[in-house]
Amino acid sequence: MDRTRAPPRALPPMPSTYTEDEIPISRPKKKKSKPPGALEDVVQDSILKSSESKEPLTPERRKRKKKRLAEVETSFTKQNFNTSSVIQNGNDVDSQRSVEEIVRKPRRRTKKTRPADHEFPNDLGVEEEDIIPDGHLKLSEQHPAFIVPSLTSQPVGKLFVEKNRKFQAADRSGIIKTTEHGDDFLDIKSTWSSMDVALTVHRSFRMVGLFASGFLSGYTVWNIIVIYVLAGSQLTTLPNLLEIYKGLAYPSQCFLYFLLVLSTVSAFDRIDLASVSNAFRGLVTLDPSAVASFSKKIQSVRSFSLGLLSTWW
Amino acid sequence: MSAFPLPSSEERFLLVEGSTWYAVRVTRWRISGYYGQCGARMLQPGNYSLVLTLQFLLLIYDLFVNSFSELLRSAPVIQLVLFILQDVGILFAAIVLFLMLFNTFVFQAGLLGLLFQRFQVTVLLCALHLALSVSLHVWLMNLRWKSENTFVWSDGLQALFVLQRVVAVLYFYFYKRTALSLGDSRYYHDSLWLRTEFARVRG
Structure with missing residues (x-):
């Protein structure tokens, strides 16, 4: 079961350059936001209340992930998270933007706190992702990922191969070569019996x-x-x-x-x-x-x- | 025993194209043979070529001794060595043939009757050729060991000689035919033909 769940776990690393830039900076800032009794906690509480209204979306996500899981069970599946996110954008992109404008400040805060809580997002379980810890707005941190895909995608020439339950960057050309070799072997086998x-x-x-x-x-x-x-x-x-x-x-x-x-x-x-x-x-x-x-x-x-x-x- | 193929390997990739992420799972399916289940596997062309070469070498040696043994009898020892090697070669060829038969999926599925029905002539000719060769060689060596360059061809010996040579021709033909037909991939995996034959044998 763990192995089959692994591909959906690849979701949390946010693909947008925006988040990647933000994460390293956010770590030290997160500690600053820790002290209790700060004024920001009051703001967070207010965000929590607003986030609770969004919570019914999480079962949907679970269903979607289960659906993806079932698709991954097939021999060869391409999961374009972009398309799913675009579909989601298409549903409530206007409302999200309006919410974004309202909760822009808290969203940064949630991003700051998140990497400190989970240093290795790949190691998270599927269910754990869906749990909103300490009342932080989970959905808001997903939004940048869903908005960014509207930009033109550019190939980076990197391929992440799963090794020891972690995705590690690998040379793309090498893997393409190995698959080509495999095809060649199959061809030879099929032609010369x-x-x-x-x-x-x-x-x-x-x-x-x-x-x-x-x-x-x-x-x-x-x-x-x-x-x-x-x-x-x-x-x-x-x-x-x-x-x-x-x-x-x-x-x-x-x-x-x-x-x-x-x-x-x-x-x-x-x-x-x-x-x-x-x-x-x-x-x-x-x-x-x-x-x-x-x-x-x-x-x-x-x-x-x-x-x-x-x-x- | 399952009739479905088993996945041989599985690899998972995370492909990044700009801001788009693809989770890719590549599963390679083993579609031929039953590797790891019952031990039978597809006959590799390289291995088959090697076995076929060995079988043809044994046949050629057998034919060579049958043809030119009467020329190479300057000393009885030479002929004795040639005859011993020929008999060992026939035996070895039979062993290789049986190993080839044991390697087939048909044999491992237990359809011995089907295999025997197909190759019974070859198996019988192998045994007959070996028996005739050994008896002729023993008889000839017995007569020639004591007195060289004497007329030893009695009626019985001549009849045995002709019979052995005639059976040898049939043996060459059937052995070659069997060795070549065992390269057929139908014998090495489950197929509709095999199921039909199985149903026919059982029915």
């Missing part, structure tokens, strides 16, 4: 398989031509073939097996052998890839079974 890795590998393997298929066809043609040339027409020079091909047989068969496996796996990929019905349908309808994969499988079985025997020495 594990599925993309798998697809890239699959595509590259298709290229390898295609190359292996082409190489295998060329290699087998070369193998046939070499054997027929060495054997001669009508197998007349068979001893010549055996003599020369003896050293080539094992490496050529092993290489043939290697290429056959690569191209067979590639062919299986193309017909998607895992779904048997599709593969069988492709074979029945004489789909070229299905026929190619089937013939490669037969060729590989033949190669394994006969290759070793034919090349054994």
